[in-house]
Each structure stands twice: as structure tokens, then as C-alpha cells.
Amino acid sequence: MGLLAQALASGVVTGAIYALIALSLVIVYKSTDVINFAGGDVLMASCYVALLALISAGLPYWASALAAVGAAAVIGAGFDRLVLERIGRSVRGQDVLVAMVTATIGLSYVLKGAVRLLSVSSEVRSLPSQFLGPPIILGSVILLRQDIGILATAAITGAALFAFYRFTRLGRGMRAVAEDPRAAALIGIPIVRMRMLSWAVACAVAAVAGLLVAPKILMTPDMGIIVILAFAAAVIGGFTNFPGVVIGGLLLGIIENLVACTSRRKRSRWRRSSSSWWC
Amino acid sequence: MRRTALAVVAAAVVAVPLLSTDYGVYLANTLLVSGVLAIGLDILLGLAGQFAFAHIAFFGIGVYATGLLTNRFSLTFPLPLLVGATLATGVALLIAIPALRLRQVYLALTTYAFAAVAQWVFHSWDAVTSGANGLRMSPTVLFRWHLIDDRDAYPLLVVIGLVMVGARALLENSRLGLAMKAVHESEPVALASGIDARRTKIVAFGISGCYAGIAGGMLPLFTSYIHPDTLGLETLVGILTMVVVGGLGSTWGVLAGVVVMGLLPELLRDLQVLRELVYGAVLMLAVMFMPRGIAGLAHRSAS
Amino acid sequence: MSVALELQGVEVRFGGLRAVAGLDLHVRTGTIHALIGPNGAGKSTALNSISRFVTPVRGDILFEGRSILRFGPHRMAGLGIARAFQNLELCGRLSVLENVLVGLAAVPSRGRGADRAAAMELLDRIGLADEARVPAERLPFGRQKQLDLARALASRPRLLLLDEPAAGLRNRDIRALDAMLLDLCRRDGVTILLVEHVMSLVMSVADRITVLNHGEKISEGSAAEIRTDPRVIAAYLGRAADVAA
Numbered sequence: 080m081g082l083l084a085q086a087l088a089s090g091v092v093t094g095a096i097y098a099l100i101a102l103s104l105v106i107v108y109k110s111t112d113v114i115n116f117a118g119g120d121v122l123m124a125s126c127y128v129a130l131l132a133l134i135s136a137g138l139p140y141w142a143s144a145l146a147a148v149g150a151a152a153v154i155g156a157g158f159d160r161l162v163l164e165r166i167g168r169s170v171r172g173q174d175v176l177v178a179m180v181t182a183t184i185g186l187s188y189v190l191k192g193a194v195r196l197l198s199v200s201s202e203v204r205s206l207p208s209q210f211l212g213p214p215i216i217l218g219s220v221i222l223l224r225q226d227i228g229i230l231a232t233a234a235i236t237g238a239a240l241f242a243f244y245r246f247t248r249l250g251r252g253m254r255a256v257a258e259d260p261r262a263a264a265l266i267g268i269p270i271v272r273m274r275m276l277s278w279a280v281a282c283a284v285a286a287v288a289g290l291l292v293a294p295k296i297l298m299t300p301d302m303g304i305i306v307i308l309a310f311a312a313a314v315i316g317g318f319t320n321f322p323g324v325v326i327g328g329l330l331l332g333i334i335e336n337l338v339a340c341t342s343r344r345k346r347s348r349w350r351r352s353s354s355s356w357w358c
Numbered sequence: 359m360r361r362t363a364l365a366v367v368a369a370a371v372v373a374v375p376l377l378s379t380d381y382g383v384y385l386a387n388t389l390l391v392s393g394v395l396a397i398g399l400d401i402l403l404g405l406a407g408q409f410a411f412a413h414i415a416f417f418g419i420g421v422y423a424t425g426l427l428t429n430r431f432s433l434t435f436p437l438p439l440l441v442g443a444t445l446a447t448g449v450a451l452l453i454a455i456p457a458l459r460l461r462q463v464y465l466a467l468t469t470y471a472f473a474a475v476a477q478w479v480f481h482s483w484d485a486v487t488s489g490a491n492g493l494r495m496s497p498t499v500l501f502r503w504h505l506i507d508d509r510d511a512y513p514l515l516v517v518i519g520l521v522m523v524g525a526r527a528l529l530e531n532s533r534l535g536l537a538m539k540a541v542h543e544s545e546p547v548a549l550a551s552g553i554d555a556r557r558t559k560i561v562a563f564g565i566s567g568c569y570a571g572i573a574g575g576m577l578p579l580f581t582s583y584i585h586p587d588t589l590g591l592e593t594l595v596g597i598l599t600m601v602v603v604g605g606l607g608s609t610w611g612v613l614a615g616v617v618v619m620g621l622l623p624e625l626l627r628d629l630q631v632l633r634e635l636v637y638g639a640v641l642m643l644a645v646m647f648m649p650r651g652i653a654g655l656a657h658r659s660a661s
Numbered sequence: 662m663s664v665a666l667e668l669q670g671v672e673v674r675f676g677g678l679r680a681v682a683g684l685d686l687h688v689r690t691g692t693i694h695a696l697i698g699p700n701g702a703g704k705s706t707a708l709n710s711i712s713r714f715v716t717p718v719r720g721d722i723l724f725e726g727r728s729i730l731r732f733g734p735h736r737m738a739g740l741g742i743a744r745a746f747q748n749l750e751l752c753g754r755l756s757v758l759e760n761v762l763v764g765l766a767a768v769p770s771r772g773r774g775a776d777r778a779a780a781m782e783l784l785d786r787i788g789l790a791d792e793a794r795v796p797a798e799r800l801p802f803g804r805q806k807q808l809d810l811a812r813a814l815a816s817r818p819r820l821l822l823l824d825e826p827a828a829g830l831r832n833r834d835i836r837a838l839d840a841m842l843l844d845l846c847r848r849d850g851v852t853i854l855l856v857e858h859v860m861s862l863v864m865s866v867a868d869r870i871t872v873l874n875h876g877e878k879i880s881e882g883s884a885a886e887i888r889t890d891p892r893v894i895a896a897y898l899g900r901a902a903d904v905a906a
Contacts, residue, residue: 114463162646169649174606177409178645180466181602184595188638195631307474310467533770540763543752550712552738552767552816
């Protein structure tokens with residue numbers, strides 16, 4: 080019973096991170112019809128931006144985090160504006176999807192390659208956790224402060240996204256473009272700018288997820304592989320529906336923790352690199 | 359113009375074993391395997407317009423099936439290759455039937471997941487694939503001979519490559535090929551014209567899987583070791599890059615892409631760290647500035 | 662006179678919307694039958710249900726006495742039903758000739774050369790033979806619509822479904838279309854079901870006209886009968902003058 084409750088609690092924490100990454104993928108998909116295979120690498124790159132800011136520039140944590148999120152937003156917006164826009168204009172029909180997804184694969188390699196050039200990437204690092212202190216014990220469940228911090232930050236990010244899309248003019252405009260670009264253009268919404276903003280928001284969300292997960296795992300230029308699980312979460316959630324995707328993420332986190340804690344089998348390298356950082 | 363190009367290619371093919379170093383022959387062999395893989399991927403992507411990632415899994419099935427049959431039963435070539443290709447085709451068809459019920463995005467994601475699962479199986483099925491240790495493959499048996507080195511394998515690989523390019527040309531000009539193009543261009547038009555779009559896509563998937571399986575069967579002809587790590591997304595992206603840079607839907611373009619992108623890493627060998635960066639940049643720039651790849655450039659400069 | 666196509670109480674729904682509400686229709690063999698009505702009347706949906714691109718929730722569709730509802734859309738060409746599209750639907754990057762060859766898919770091949778010859782003959786008939794090697798998307802709009810029609814005709818259909826073939830065409834091209842439809846019907850005996858907004862074309866070629874509004878049949882008859890039907894005029898309201906023209 081205690082084990083189950085613990086697995087459930089840990090599952091919600093990892094699930095929250097999956098949900099954030101999955102949200103990032105879904106925002107991109109809804110606004111530009113693209114599967115972003117670089118989602119995990121944007122996350123990875125922004126973690127390294129934070130690391131550089133902390134270590135090389137000696138900035139305080141909050142400033143480094145801000146730099147990471149900002150850098151991710153710039154990468155996203157720039158990629159959409161410079162690459163995807165161009166492809167959208169020059170490629171026709173069904174091949175647009177092939178070309179755009181290929182471009183995200185290209186971005187993924189560029190980001191990984193660029194990070195590998197940094198000297199910090201050759202040693203295994205981790206970002207410091209901001210939520211320190213003794214764990215909180217609720218009955219048989221032990222909650223790390225860090226986990227509570229992750230959950231709170233993810234919840235706040237999710238709520239902020241929801242409020243942004245629901246209540247702000249800009250957010251509603253972005254939603255309108257995602258639903259029906261032609262109609263949105265007719266009522267004067269600048270679709271090109273809205274798409275660019277969607278990419279910026281999506282990548283910023285991925286960066287937040289990265290900052291949350293980086294203290295728990297070892298940072299390597301390959302950590303973006305985590306995106307596979309976010310894809311799974313997004314698919315479970317229906318890929319276009321925000322609440323569904325959040326539920327998909329949480330579900331996946333819980334299932335994985337339950338499986339990991341009930342059957343501790345030999346771990347192959349494949350598993351270690353992709354998914355088993357929570358136990 | 360065309361005849362000169364053909365003559366140059368033929369001369370190069372003949373010159374490789376005569377003039378080149380051992381490493382050069384090895385490189386030519388890998389290019390031939392990549393070529394068959396890339397043409398197969400292009401049948402699905404460029405001809406039928408279906409975006410799927412399972413190709414690398416079919417390749418893996420071909421490699422392991424061929425390698426294991428040679429190891430355990432010392433079957434003579436080309437039997438192991440044919441069994442591997444059949445197996446790959448069968449699995450491709452099995453995957454295609456449910457996967458093609460899905461819309462494009464989900465098709466891409468599901469086949470991506472399938473490729474990951476297949477790699478996991480290669481990695482974990484110790485009893486058969488020897489798992490993470492990789493598989494040692496004994497030399498190919500050709501009746502009474504054993505193919506030991508790259509030079510032995512080269513002529514065979516060239517023949518297989520030619521057969522596969524020829525088959526692609528036949529497909530291009532057949533009714534089936536036209537049906538694939540029609541499905542790619544406009545599914546409503548295809549349906550209204552009496553083309554069973556679903557069946558056409560499934561067949562495209564199967565043929566594409568067959569190419570991957572044959573490419574897989576070509577590998578053990580000149581390599582003695584396969585590790586599951588080489589059967590992942592990285593390799594698939596490499597092949598995808600060749601197809602996209604070469605030009606979707608054009609056999610000559612794809613082959614040009616195979617040569618260019620296959621030799622690029624050799625040129626970058628001193629710049630190991632930059633490899634990923636350059637690869638990614640080439641991929642992005644290619645889709646941005648050459649929407650129809652090398653084939654498109656050649657077409658434009660010709661007209 | 663035998664009936665080529667029969668719709669029995671066909672109902673098509675999109676979510677909560679009843680696009681076609683219990684439509685009965687008889688199209689006699691060897692005639693041109695027009696389906697007209699205001700925008701959103703359900704004409705195209707009715708046509709799409711006959712070509713099996715949408716499936717009715719109720720009712721039956723019979724072609725030459727047999728129900729076609731159990732067949733998918735790709736079976737229609739083989740049965741003898743071909744369709745052209747309202748919006749430009751072509752294989753844009755394929756050549757003009759290849760587009761017609763696509764249309765031959767339902768006909769058993771008589772070899773590559775014979776197929777090509779048959780396709781060229783059709784192109785010759787619509788005056789596109791000189792552009793056979795041009796990618797379809799490079800043709801001007803009107804020519805693309807003609808090509809779509811040629812593709813549909815390639816399967817030698819007995820029933821041809823046309824969704825607004827005159828939309829966007831210039832007057833000269835509409836007159837050519839007019840002559841062509843009549844020729845197809847009278848000379849080749851093709852039955853034609855025509856959805857069309859251009860009334861001059863409908864009035865001049867249609868043997869019989871069915872008027873739809875809100876998914877229901879509100880009138881049926883010859884051109885002369887339709888023109889004077891008060892219900893039709895009411896449905897068209899401001900467009901009454903157009904009908905009378």
C-alpha cells in the first residue's frame with residue numbers, strides 16, 4: 080500500500096513534466112501542423128543555456144532560468160520565421176509535412192551539435208535544485224521538497240498557459256489561427272506572427288520542463304530523448320486537446336512508476352538513456 | 359548529357375575495385391547499401407507520399423535474419439537475403455494495415471514508436487540477437503566459396519543495387535507506380551478514378567519494407583558485426599537526409615543524394631565534433647532552399 | 662425509359678446538421694439531370710453520397726437497380742460511375758497525360774501503348790493534346806477543369822457526376838462545355854447528373870431538374886416547369902431573375 084502510494088506520488092511528479100513537454104508539442108502541432116522532433120533538444124539546449132549562465136556568467140539562478148526560457152523562445156520563434164515560413168511558401172501539398180518535420184530533425188541535430196561544442200557538455204552535469212530542505216512525510220509517502228516544487232511550477236505554468244489562451248487577446252488570436260487560419264486571416268489576425276509566437280511559447284514551455292527535470296537527471300546533449308515519452312503522452316491525450324494531454328502525461332508518469340517499482344528488471348542501456356531516471 | 363552521366367557512373371563503378379584502397383571499396387559497399395535503403399524509403403515517401411519512420415526497423419530485420427541464417431545454418435547466398443527480405447516485407451505489411459488507418463501525423467508517430475520498439479527488441483532479445491553485445495556474423499557462403507573481404511562482396515552488391523534500381527524504374531512506369539503518385543497528389547482523385555488508396559499505400563509500405571530488408575541482407579556480405587545502436591533513428595535520419603537532399607520521388611536525385619551525403623561525413627572526418635551540426639544544417643538548408651533536392655536543381659539548370 | 666440512378670430517402674448528417682434530408686431521386690438513363698438550389702442546399706453532399714465519399718445514415722442508393730452503399734468510393738469507377746470535382750482536384754505535379762492515365766485505373770489495361778493512345782485520344786477530343794506533357798498545375802483554370810472532366814471520362818462511365826463544372830469558367834468556355842455535355846449524352850449515351858449554379862447552362866442542357874433547399878426536394882420537372890414554380894422562386898428569393906433568365 081505504502082509502495083503504491085509512493086509510486087503514485089512520484090508518478091504524478093514525473094507525469095507533470097511529461098505533460099509540460101507534451102503541451103509544448105501540442106501547441107506546435109495545433110498552430111503549424113508540425114510534429115516537432117526537436118522538442119526534446121530545445122529543452123536540452125535551454126538547460127545548457129541555464130548552466131552556462133550559472134557557471135560561466137555567474138548569474139543568480141532566477142536570471143539564468145529566465146535566460147534559458149528566453150533563449151528557447153527565441154530559438155522557437157526564429158526557427159518558425161526563418162525556416163518553416165520559407166518551406167510553407169516553397170513546398171506544396173502533402174510534401175509540406177515531410178519538409179517541415181525534416182527541418183525539425185535538422186534543428187534537433189543542429190542544437191545537439193552546437194551544445195557538443197561547449198566545453199561544459201563533455202562533463203556530466205546537473206542543474207542545482209531550487210527547492211531544498213528536508214522531505215515532507217505524509218503517512219507512508221515521502222515527498223521531496225524538490226518534487227513539490229516541480230509539481231507546483233508545472234501547475235502554475237499550466238494554469239498560466241490556460242489563462243493566456245483563454246483570457247488574453249493575444250492568446251485568443253493564437254487559438255483562432257490554430258483552429259482555422261483562413262478564417263483568422265479574414266478577420267485580420269496576423270497569422271504569420273501568431274504562428275511564430277506559438278512556437279516561442281511552445282519552446283518556452285519546453286524550457287521550463289527542462290529546468291524542472293535537469294536537477295533530477297544527468298545532463299547530456301542526448302537528454303532530449305525524453306521527448307519520446309512526451310510524444311506518447313500527447314498521443315494518449317489525443318494530440319490536440321490540452322486537458323487530455325495533461326491527463327495523458329500524468330497517466331504515463333504514474334504507469335511508468337508503477338511498472339518500475341513493481342518489476343525492477345535488468346535495465347538495458349536503452350532504457351537508461353530514455354526513461355528510468357526517477358527511481 | 360544523360361549518356362555522358364551514365365558513362366561516368368559506369369566508369370566509376372568499374373574503377374572502384376581496381377583503383378581504390380580497401381577502405382574505398384568498403385565505403386562504396388556502404389553507399390550501395392544506403393542506396394537501396396534510400397530508394398526504398400523514397401518509394402514510400404516520394405512516390406506514395408506516406409510519412410513513416412519504420413524503415414530502419416525493416417532494415418534491422420533484414421540484417422539479423424540474414425546474419426542469423428548464415429551463422430546457424432550456413433545457407434548459401436542469396437537464400438538468407440531472400441528470407442530476410444520476405445520477413446521484412448511481411449512485417450511491413452503487418453504494420454501498414456493498422457497504421458494506415460491513421461492520419462499522417464499519427465502514422466509518423468506510430469511508425470516512429472514501432473522503430474523504437476524494434477530497436478529495443480534487437481537490444482533485449484539476447485537469446486536470438488545477442489542483445490547489447492551485438493551480433494558477430496560469419497562470412498557469407500556463396501555455394502562453395504566464402505566471401506571474406508569487401509572486394510569479394512562488391513560485385514555482388516553492385517548487381518543487387520542494379521536490380522533494385524531497375525525494379526524502381528519498372529515501378530515508376532507501371533500502373534501501380536502511377537496509382538501511388540495519384541494517391542500522393544490527391545486522394546480524392548485517386549479514389550474517384552477507381553484506385554484503392556488504402557491498398558496502394560499498403561503495397562507501397564510492403565515494397566518499401568522489401569527494399570529495406572534487401573538492404574539489410576546486403577550488409578552481412580561485407581560486415582561481420584552488427585550492433586543494435588546502429589539501427590536507430592540516427593541511421594534513419596541519415597537515409598532521410600539522402601532522400602530529401604537528393605529530391606523526393608526522383609531515383610537519380612536520390613542516388614545523387616546518397617553519394618553526396620554518404621561522402622560528406624568522410625570529408626568531415628577531421629571535424630568529428632562538427633558532424634551533427636553540419637548534418638543538421640545541411641538538412642535544414644536543403645528543405646529550405648532546394649525544395650526538390652538535387653534533382654530539382656538539375657532539372658532547373660537543364661531547362 | 663429505364664432508371665440509371667435511384668435515391669430512396671437518402672439522409673446525410675454532419676454532426677447535428679442534416680445536409681440531405683430524405684431525398685428521393687430518379688435519374689433516367691441517357692438523360693442530363695440537374696440538381697440545383699441555393700448555397701448549402703445539400704446538392705454537393707447528395708453528389709458526394711452517390712460517389713460514396715460520404716455515407717448516408719438512412720436510405721439507399723441504387724445504380725442500375727443495385728445498391729451501391731456497400732461499396733467504397735474507389736469501386737464506383739469500376740461500376741461505371743465517374744465524377745469530376747467542384748474545386749480543382751488534380752494530380753498537380755503529374756503531367757496532363759498522366760492525369761488522364763490515372764482516370765484509366767478502373768479499366769483493365771490493354772498494355773502501356775494502348776492506354777497511352779486511349780488517353781491521347783481523349784486529350785485530342787478536349788483540345789489538350791498539345792499540352793500532354795505539361796504538369797497539370799501549369800494549365801490555366803478553365804483547362805484544368807476540362808482535364809478533370811477528361812480524367813473522369815477516361816473510365817468510360819455510364820453515369821457521370823459533375824459538381825459545378827462551369828464554376829469560374831468564361832462564357833466562351835461555358836458554351837463549349839454545353840456542347841460537350843450534350844454530345845456526351847446524345848452521342849455516347851452517358852447519363853449525367855449535374856450540380857450547377859450557372860442557370861444558363863442548366864436550362865439549356867438539362868432534360869430534368871430537381872431543386873433542393875435545406876436538404877429537401879422542393880420541386881422537380883422540366884426547365885419550363887421549374888422556371889415558373891413559385892416555390893423555386895421563393896427559395897431563390899433575390900435570385901428569381903437569375904432563374905428566369
